[in-house]
Amino acid sequence: MNQFLNHRLEKDLIGEMYIPEQFYFGIQTQRALQNFDLSHNKLSQYPLFIQSLAWVKLACAKANLQLGHLSQEKYTAIEYACQQIIEGRYHDQFELDMLQGGAGTSTNMNMNEVLANIALEYMGHQKGQYQYLHPNNDVNMAQSTNDVYPTAIKMALVLMIDQLEKPFQNLINGFAAKAKQFEHVLKMGRTQLQDAVPMTLGQEFLAFSNTLAKDLKLIKNLVPQSLYQVNLGGTAIGTGLNASKAYQEIAVAELATLIQRPIQSADDLIEATSDMGEFVLLSGLLKRTATKLSKIANDLRLLSSGPRTGFGEIQLEARQAGSSIMPGKVNPVIPEALNISCFEVIANDLAVTLAADAGQLQLNAMEPLIAFKLFESIDILNNAMRMFQEKCVVSIQANTAHCQHLVENSIGIVTALNPYLGYENTTRLAQTAFRENRSVIELIRSEGLMTQQQIEEILSIQNMTQPV
Template sequence: MSEPTNRDYRTERDSMGELQIPADAYYGIQTLRAIENFPISGLKPLPTYVDACVLIKKATALTNGELGCIPSEIAEAIVRAADEILQGQWRDQFVVDVYQAGAGTSHHMNVNEVLANRALELLGDRKGNYSRVSPNDHVNFGQSTNDTIPTAIRVGGLLALEHHFYPALSEAIAALDDKAIEFKDIVKSGRTHMQDAVPVRLGETFGAWAQILTDHLIRIENAAKDLTVIGLGGSATGTGLNTHPQYYTRVAQVLSELIQLPLEPALHYMAAMQSMAPFVSVSGALRNLAQDLIKISHDLRLMDSGPKTGLKEIQLPPVQPGSSIMPGKYNPVMAEMTSMVCFQVMGYDSAIALAAQGGQLELNVMMPLIAYDLIHSIEILGHTIAALTERCLKGITAKGDRCAEYAEGSLALVTALNPHIGYLNAAAIAKESLETGKSLRQLVLEKGLMSEEQLAQVLDLQKMSALPGSAQARSRELS
């Protein structure tokens, strides 16, 4: 490859010296230094996080232009550049590795430089002419990495929840509720300790999962309320240095309008800058959901196990061949994928908790890690739930005969006999049934412990598997 000519580059200067920047790049010298310093993972900032940062820059340009802090034509050009990015242009210009300079200064300057250089072009000027539009003096007026990045994590988290997560979880709950209705009359054997237990309704198994996810949705929504309190305007250390007196209230209002979600200024800007507690709280709520999703996905796999040598109480939709060597094999791949993603979310939660402890004095410098892990957790969990719902939950069918066979044959039915023949007699009946293969009904009648009519009433599977009155609320609501 031939050496590029000088015309392929432009020269930019910062406080450390000069570097040659590719002529077509919208990023600048500080971004290039970060590229050279952090060739770590190849992971670039998530699009949602970029959107959050650009939305903040748009809000600050509108506010600073309105307050007369930067020239109106420059403010308008920055806003136009921001809109282009939000519409999908110049996305390849956000290039700093996820693992980078503490607090996120490198990514922050990447955003500032791209907006400044595109604004210059929109004004008919050339890239790099920062005397006219400066990444620091105009795009970043009245701001600091230290108040911008915590706000971007909040906004990015809110956007990810609204666009990727809440709709998916709500759809999963609806799908499980539908199955609860569809399977409401099917009785199956319950199992505790992986051993036979008293019968349950297959529909209520799905109804219980729907309630579990509903409870998690409420927990996550409550945790996310803390994300709506922003410290934008705190500047470098939370004191608001170099900001207009009206900036912090006005910018919160403008940003709220842009994202169409309620935001409010923090009561104490130093606190909003230093504490990562809101992110830990949301991440912890996601981890809590992930733990139950793992359990549900494992239950789905067990209930579908077989087809000949497992439980096979339900049939999960086959979505792809399951083996490279065994023809006709189909695996519960959607449930397996769900567990893997949940493991990753739980790992991210541990990293976020550790990073949240990593601040000193006026700043937490581990915010880039928190930003990536939190927003990525929300998005991959939302995408996982959406895929699981569409390609698994909605298509589940019941194996009613298999469920009934297990329910009728379960030794745990003897539990219903306790009040009528006593615990010791019931235990002896269960033991003899297991040893001889005779049914519980047969042995009770042979020993004259109960009449056939009494036994039919006591071992009524529909009655035995009915939920107690207070637990029927969801079932009544759905039916």
């Protein structure tokens, strides 16, 4: 029995190969599948990237049709194939590893071959009958991996950032809601893990909300503006070889219409082909957000530490048993998981930076790593922020009485008394309170330095936590 009965024979510059008939990809994709088995993260795990690449291909086909370089019959078939991909079909045909050599050529050819074979079937032909519609000559007409691939990466990132906005904003709102809930909970602020001056728990949580809001604004306002500048039409190195100026203008305009974004040609296509600055900028902002989120997770783990021997100012909802040996132990697993997620994003930024630095001359062959790490970082942050809000922040409770007790027994409140009693007197009170293990308030009362009414007025939440 012929083992290749249900296969088709395809050829490339390396030689011949039998491709299983059920596959819509061809020989170049098959070779890449054999060569690259690195991360086990497949193109199909990032559907927005696959859809973006199909949008780019459709925009290019539209330009070639308008210029008379592509027949109406071939265009209609390619358009049909692109729409199938955009609508989410055939994504199982994109099983290439995200990590691959060749500057993304394997990914580009994966799309070219799948589109060609879908189009061939639409035209009534068999897969692999490329004499009727060719992956390179027709689907990839006037294109290079070097302009199509980075353009698709940018489009995917724009769409992924759109998806990131909702969990980002929900987390910001979640902290703001907790700030409102805790606005009357007085507690001690701390610097260098030592008692500082009083504040409210609401102020602490509002700072969490505001610091994340700054990052969301930066990502929304700055990043898309840089990602909207594309090198489509620049072909191999930005000179536009095998593509006309008219093609470039039409293709970019069609892409802008298709994804409904203000996509524009970069001012210098050679620079835009070789430079990875926009990706480094985005990666840096994602790292900034991850760093802030990790710091917030650290703060919540400290504030909830205990339950008897730690800070114990807030209580996190118990999510699971914390130990296989210590009965009753509950760990802050959600903030811990957020920490771990953020560490991955921070590490990804280094990978993006090294990859951007490693490009030579007119092309950066490390773009597959840059794309993979940016996609991964956005996915991680998306999932981590959703988890953090839904499984931690929303259910945080304040241990109000304990917070008040810590304030009243803290030596740090002498700072609030300094304007009334003087620096030397308050220093003496602080030293005595610490040495004799007494509260500052108790000493003031025993020495008759202030009346009870004065003490209550000075140590009110308003006076201690707001400018006077």
